[in-house]
Amino acid sequence: MPSRDDAIFDEAEHLERLRAQERLLQFESFDYDDAWAVGSRLRDGALEQDLPIAISIVFGQQRVFHAGLSGSSADNDGWLERKFNVVRRFNEASFTVGTLFRSRGTTFEASSRLDPNQFSAHGGAFPIRVRGSIVGIVGVSGLAQADDHDLVVEALTWLRGEQ
Template sequence: MTTTAELIDQERRLQFARFTNDDAWRLGSLLVDLARERQLPVTIDIRRGDQQLFHFASSGTCADNDAWIERKIRVVRRYGASSYLVGQRFREQGSSFEEKSRLDLDQYAAHGGAFPVVVADVGLVGTVAVSGLPQIEDHKLVVEALEQFLEG
């Protein structure tokens, strides 16, 4: 189980100096490579603002995965934090996002898999999202790819 402190630390560490269309392509390609190596049925989405810069859907996914991505991305944009961290904060309060957020659950999902793309000294500029696995696994895949990308 990942703690709230660990999730906050991930967001603090995993920031970009800049984020270009080429960066989105390279990060997305890295995620695709990881998914293919592990034969993971995932949909991958990367955006800067409202512009979709990268999208991929492996075999075994469906349009529902796109809908989950949209709902997770809305959570990141609204709260400025990963969709998993938002859900974790509600769970720590002894409740759930679904019970206490008062948001339309057809539009928002605080399930792991969407992560903020933050440019240092700028702030939130986009999102990287994965759907298709259990929520913690979606989150971990995104974090692993971001760590590899930012180390390289």
């Protein structure tokens, strides 16, 4: 059985991989058409796989894309908002923030001192960076947190390759 120190080390390695993703997935521009393209790609892929997810993209406080697919619910919209609040507060992906706390041997819920009704450091919300500055957030809710995160990363990686 792995020790607690091994788990912390694994989380520290995972944290570095997540931060490397964030450094890589930056754009020279990201506009409303890009938001539509990313959101549509997420929706189309989720429909093909019959995934019960909600997808949202925001620029500041403006929701520029939203889709709730069969099997998702208003609860997923609530999760998205709590994940988005984490990105706004910490300037990193929600999965990165949760992993940061786990790499310290604790959890976000136990140590952040933030209201869990307002903040959730579960995977699925990823900052949209243009030349280093966060201009928006793309998020998915409805699957396991690593799967939510991976869907968003795949869509942003696709867009980056298209640009």
